[in-house]
Amino acid sequence: MSQLNEAAAAVARRNIRVAFGPVVANDDVSFAVEPGEIHALLGENGAGKTTLMRALAGLLQPQAGSIEIGGQPVVIDGPLEARRLGIGMVHQHFMLVPTLTVAENIALGLREVRTWFPRLDQLADEIDALGARYGLAVNARALAGELSVASQQRVEIVKALYRGAKILVLDEPTAVLTPQEAAALFPVLRSLAAAGTAIVFISHKLNEVMAVTDRITVLRRGKVAGSLRTAETEPREIARLMVGGEVTLPQLEGMPTPGRPLLEVDRLGLTDARGVRRLEAVSLSVGAGEIVAVAGVDGNGQQELAEAIVGLQRPDTGRVLIDGVEMTNRPVAEGIAAGLAHIPEDRHRTAIFERMSVTDNAVAEEAGRPRFARWGMRRRGETQAFAAQLVADYDVRLGSVEQAIGSLSGGNQQKVVLGRALSRDPRLLVAVQPTRGLDIGATAFLQSQLLQRRAAGAAVLLISTELDEVLALADRIVVLFKGRVTGVVARADFSVEQLGLLMAGRTA
Amino acid sequence: MSESASEAAVGLARRWLLPRSVLSGILCVLAAFAIGALLIAAIGRDPVLAYLSLFEASLGSTNGLAETAIRTVPLAFCGIGIALAFRAGVFNVGAEGQLFIGGVAAAWMGLQLGGQPQWLVLPAMGLAAAVAGAGWSAIAGVLKLRFRADELITTIMLNYIAIYFVGYLLHGPLQDPGSPLARTARLATEARLPMLLEGTRLHAGLLLVVVVAIVAQVFLWRSVAGFRLRAVGHNARAAENTGMNVKAALWTGFLICGALSGLAGFSEVAGVQRRMIENLSPGFGYTAIIVALLGQTNPLGVLAAAVLFAALQIGSTTMESAAGVPSALTTVIQALVVLLLIGQNALPRLFRRRAVAGS
Secondary structure (H helix, E strand, C coil): CCCCCHHHCCEEEEEEEEEECCEEEEEEEEEEECCCCEEEEEECCCCCHHHHHHHHCCCCCCCEEEEEECCEEECCCCHHHHHHCCEEEECCCCCCCCCCEHHHHHHCCCHHHCCCCCCHHHHHHHHHHHHHHCCCCCCCCCEHHHCCHHHHHHHHHHHHHHCCCCEEEEECCCCCCCHHHHHHHHHHHHHHHHCCCEEEEEECCHHHHHHHCCEEEEEECCEEEEEEEHHHCCHHHHHHHHHCCCCCCCCCCCCCCCCCEEEEEEEEEEECCCCCEEEEEEEEEEECCEEEEEECCCCCCHHHHHHHHHCCCCCCEEEEEECCEECCCCCHHHHHHCCEEEECCCHHHHHCCCCCEHHHHHCCCCCCCCCCEECCEECHHHHHHHHHHHHHHCCCCCCCCCCEHHHCCHHHHHHHHHHHHHCCCCCEEEEECCCCCCCHHHHHHHHHHHHHHHHCCCEEEEECCCHHHHHHHCCEEEEEECCEEEEEEEHHHCCHHHHHHHHCCCCC | CHHHHHHHHHHHHHHHHCCHHHHHHHHHHHHHHHHHHHHHHHCCCCHHHHHHHHHHHHHCCHHHHHHHHHHHHHHHHHHHHHHHHHHCCCCCCCHHHHHHHHHHHHHHHHHHCCCCCHHHHHHHHHHHHHHHHHHHHHHHHHHHHHHCCCHHHHHHHHHHHHHHHHHHHHHCCCCCCCCCCCECCCCCHHHCCCECCCCCCCECHHHHHHHHHHHHHHHHHHEHHHHHHHHHHHCHHHHHHCCCCHHHHHHHHHHHHHHHHHHHHHHHHHHHHCCCECCCCCCHHHHHHHHHHHCCCCHHHHHHHHHHHHHHHHHHHHHHHHHCCCCHHHHHHHHHHHHHHHHHCCHHHHHCCCCCCCC
């Protein structure tokens, strides 16, 4: 990759090494981005993409190697220094204060707008103008908390640009967007690049990388697996570099042979703590050996539906039956005992105990079972053996099963959550966005596990905003819009157009 | 693989010899003493002499050791209770009030059972104290779990109510008929804890608290209930999602803290005062919060921290007379330990930028 003229590179990184204890996240990684170039950083979970970018943002220090900007070696010892050097980060999780306007959010920490009486009106005008120049529609006077996810992301980009970013780093920018929103982001990136900005586009989605980038650097297990010109390669080759072999996403095959209904949801209604009606008369059923998907744009009641089924939220009307047994408003433990497993959407908040060990997380649901406890005391050997087996079965990459789960990468954390759910051999699986933020390898693995559950006669309720995933895996699709079911479509009748209309609220 | 073998060795060393949490606690204490030494020097006294006289008094003689051990008992009882509550995410700072309620309950039971054999009276008193302390703590529990009232506030307020309520009892229904003082009648011999060491005041409460510390340690780290307690303290929502009974864990936190603080009252009444008095505790329940934190909310660590704080308090008067250093300095050192404990979490962030391994 050093054939490139690195003197002209906006940013070059040589021989970077970052290690966390026994885990080496980056090992001898080098790459360079030129002004006006969109450069993809592609890799599996734990391949070291985010680590590399955190070093660039000044959030952590590499143990070896150097970073050059415009040919000059630099030491980035903090976010402020990164900003001074013209590096702008757009994180996966946006960092906006919801109760402030867009302009106020951008003004935070900016000396240029004056400390005591910031010139917010002038700033807002400048922001609107800046947005207009690159096709980034933002309303500088709107409250950040009222913006859609896609507009919040545009605000983050504008914020970076306003702060003088010459090098823009986007960490999985499309992970939170609908396909339409993602498609709208790409021309923006193009126009930014045309204006001379160097863009680092971190992703694991091949089609996006092919569509929008000029060069691709593939990371695998902390090392550079290859560096290619986008125009001179093809998805198959990149996929091979990423995972070190061939990968195809699984696809549901064979006609459904639904058995008796294992999950029945009958006219479920739910009002949240703020008095907002989240679900209204939602009915659906999932039979044994069937995958039913709930499709819809994020935030239309999917999470509430899953949590009402599992027992985390209390529906105020309607019923939930598991294998014919009334389970409405029963404690979660009863659902687990009845063979229900839940893969929640928000892993950090709902699924894992970040500061507890992988072992403790792996047995959290079953710590009291005779297999793992005797006379109320935990059986250490059994517990650790189980965790070690899970780690091996689900290819979790870690140093030791006794390390805190929070120190693993997101994908590896998700594998532990999946392993925990599936190792119980559940009859009913409720999976919410199970592949969000995962790379192809992990996604394929997880999806094949769902299909295996179906083949084994379990009922799977897959709640996902990824239409591709839903189309590939579901026997039936239930579309949710503003807490109501707007349509149910059988596999034979799947069409993207119709689903799109249902997702927008047009009832069939 | 030799690499994994060496990793395992490091892990073992960490686990059994000097875990980082223990090391940081020791460093905080040493730093607090160092700053204390500067303060002593600043008022023109000799820090070495002061500290020598302090520990000479508290650890240098049989009697000093006994006095330190006596003071360790209530600090450790309350500290272990607070530590377990903290582990569950229950910020119960009501140990002081729970101690008073436990003490008065123990005294009442001891007076009721006057003349019964010791093997019956003492357990009954201990049980009464534990139940009363737990019951007092349960008020805060109900307020939290029913009405979402923050236990940090309610337990502190309940401390005052408890102390004044006990004051009322001692001025009224439970007052020693033969005395104008606000105290109960003297407990019979059967209602007193046995003495452990001839010529000192050391009582069997010490054995009880050591047993409690060991049981609590095993409970927290080896039992299923202890695991669930910690899990709820880490992430209550995830605990609920994995089928744990969050309310049960929170109740465990409230009740254990109340019961152990009640036992602190029992051991003071039955082991030291031999009756219930108005000033049963010079703030054991509050000092125990620091003790719990310094012990890293590990029962055995709390026991060790309690010994240290007891020694500080016992030696402080001798330090004042021998080295001319005000005994209040020990209070300063205790406060410094708190500040350093809190501050140490900020230090690594200031000096080292580290992050978890991302993808």
